[in-house]
Amino acid sequence: MIGLSGRNNYFAYAISALTQQPEFEVAQITLKSYAKLNLYLAVINKRRDNYHNLFTLFERISLYDTITLKSRGDPGINIISDSKDIPLDRSNLAFKSAELLQKRFCPGKGVDIKIIKRIPVGGGMGGGSSNAATVLLGLNKLWKLKLSAPKLVHFAGEIGSDVPFFIYRCPFAIGTGRGEKIKPLNSLKKTVIWHILAIRRINVPTPLIFREWDKHNFLAKSALTTHKRNVKILTSALRNKDLVSIKKALFNSLEQPAVKIYPDLAGIRRRLEGLGLECIMMSGSGPTFFALASSHDNAVSVSRQLQNKKLWEIHVVKTT
Ligand code: C5P
Numbered sequence: 001m002i003g004l005s006g007r008n009n010y011f012a013y014a015i016s017a018l019t020q021q022p023e024f025e026v027a028q029i030t031l032k033s034y035a036k037l038n039l040y041l042a043v044i045n046k047r048r049d050n051y052h053n054l055f056t057l058f059e060r061i062s063l064y065d066t067i068t069l070k071s072r073g074d075p076g077i078n079i080i081s082d083s084k085d086i087p088l089d090r091s092n093l094a095f096k097s098a099e100l101l102q103k104r105f106c107p108g109k110g111v112d113i114k115i116i117k118r119i120p121v122g123g124g125m126g127g128g129s130s131n132a133a134t135v136l137l138g139l140n141k142l143w144k145l146k147l148s149a150p151k152l153v154h155f156a157g158e159i160g161s162d163v164p165f166f167i168y169r170c171p172f173a174i175g176t177g178r179g180e181k182i183k184p185l186n187s188l189k190k191t192v193i194w195h196i197l198a199i200r201r202i203n204v205p206t207p208l209i210f211r212e213w214d215k216h217n218f219l220a221k222s223a224l225t226t227h228k229r230n231v232k233i234l235t236s237a238l239r240n241k242d243l244v245s246i247k248k249a250l251f252n253s254l255e256q257p258a259v260k261i262y263p264d265l266a267g268i269r270r271r272l273e274g275l276g277l278e279c280i281m282m283s284g285s286g287p288t289f290f291a292l293a294s295s296h297d298n299a300v301s302v303s304r305q306l307q308n309k310k311l312w313e314i315h316v317v318k319t320t
Contacts, residue, residue: 029142033065033115033134034320035125036165037195037283037290040234042227043213043253051161052210055227056175057185057234058165061195061317065117065131067094069138072110075102083117085203086128093132096159101139109143120313122203124284126162133166153182162284171319172238174231191238193292194299196277197315198268198306200287204258209285212257227251243279246292250281258286265289268312275302 040057047053072078077098079088086092090099098111113135119127133156140147147155149167156163161178170184172191230249237245259265265287272280272291279292293299299316306314 027142028068028070029138030066030068031134031138033067033119033127033130034060034166035063035119035127035130035317036060036162037125037288038252039238039250039281040227040231041252041254041284042230043210043217044224044227046214051178052213053177054161054175054179055224055231056179057231058173058175058182059193060166060169060171060320061125062320063119063125063197063315063317064320065115065119065127065134067116067131067134067138068112068114069135069142070112070114071142072112074110075108076110077102077113078110079113079115081115081117083115083121085121086115086117093128093159093163094135097132097135097155098139100155100158101136101143101145105145106143111139111142120199120201120288122205123199124204124282124286124288126166126284129160129162130166132156132159132163136163137167137169156180172235185235187235188238191241192319193238193241194294194296194316194318195290196272196293196299196303196306197313197317198272198289198291199313199315200262200265200268201311201313202262202287204262204286206285208261209254209258212261213254216257217253243292243294247279250279252282254285255282258282262287264311271306275305277302 037059038056039059042055044053044055077095079092079095094113115131119125121127136152136156152167153164156167157180161180164180164182165173165175168182168184172185172188174183234249237249268289269280277291280289282289293302303314303316
């Protein structure tokens with residue numbers, strides 16, 4: 001864990017490029033909108049607002065959507081996408097980001113949002129949340145709003161629990177609260193890990209998996225101190241690329257509830273283990289499973305053995 005001043009320094013460094021104002025009018029901007037994995041995800045307890053307190057370690061990965069924002073002279077907000085799996089209306093988190101900034105700061109302006117989708121929808125990799133964060137960062141520049149980093153984080157938290165992590169644009173961070181309170185992990189700034197992703201071609205609704213967790217754990221209150229200790233161990237294992245210790249430390253409270261609802265998810269863990277991989281875990285509320293590879297070549301050769309799977313989408317990705 002790092003202190004507040006360290007966090008602020010890192011924060012300023014991480015998002016300065018997108019909060020600086022250009023000297024000339026920019027009409028269009030294209031940005032990468034990266035996915036995340038949860039290397040550790042502990043559900044602590046259910047809250048009165050029906051959300052759950054979490055203790056999670058996020059990793060930003062190289063799988064990304066591409067977002068182009070084009071300013072409009074009228075107040076229209078339009079989304080177009082090459083994907084049929086995302087909504088193009090208000091229910092899209094990217095739309096919510098644009099609408100929130102428009103209502104508060106720019107009632108006369110609108111935006112055309114083009115989303116080229118590569119992050120699987122409902123896959124547990126935060127694709128929609130990442131798109132929302134990218135629209136906040138992009139419109140801050142396009143509309144010359146000069147919003148400070150803490151303001152952007154605040155708005156991101158209003159849009160969704162996973163959105164603030166993507167505002168920080170850092171490779172690794174701890175998330176607490178609903179997942180919206182972020183502390184970047186400076187000690188892992190230079191750590192790069194290769195992964196094989198195996199993504200079941202189904203859309204898993206996050207609330208369904210949390211409800212399943214409630215059924216079996218609603219009286220249980222897991223010890224935050226234990227999770228803090230475990231994440232410290234995981235952080236140092238990641239820094240040292242110590243796969244034996246990483247294997248022991250990976251954790252996700254939501255894997256069991258997800259497998260209970262979608263029993264065939266258990267098959268991919270067995271398949272990955274059968275290929276000699278050891279560090280395997282589900283991300284978020286699923287259905288994405290990831291495995292750590294020892295190198296890029298190792299990840300590619302394992303992924304080749306997993307190809308031709310109609311039910312599973314396979315990717316090789318790294319920390320970004
Ligand atoms: O915050 P977000 O809109 O992404 O959350 C989607 C749903 O996931 C929530 O409505 C809630 O059912 C569940 N959730 C939760 N606890 C969290 C995050 C999400 O229960 N910390």
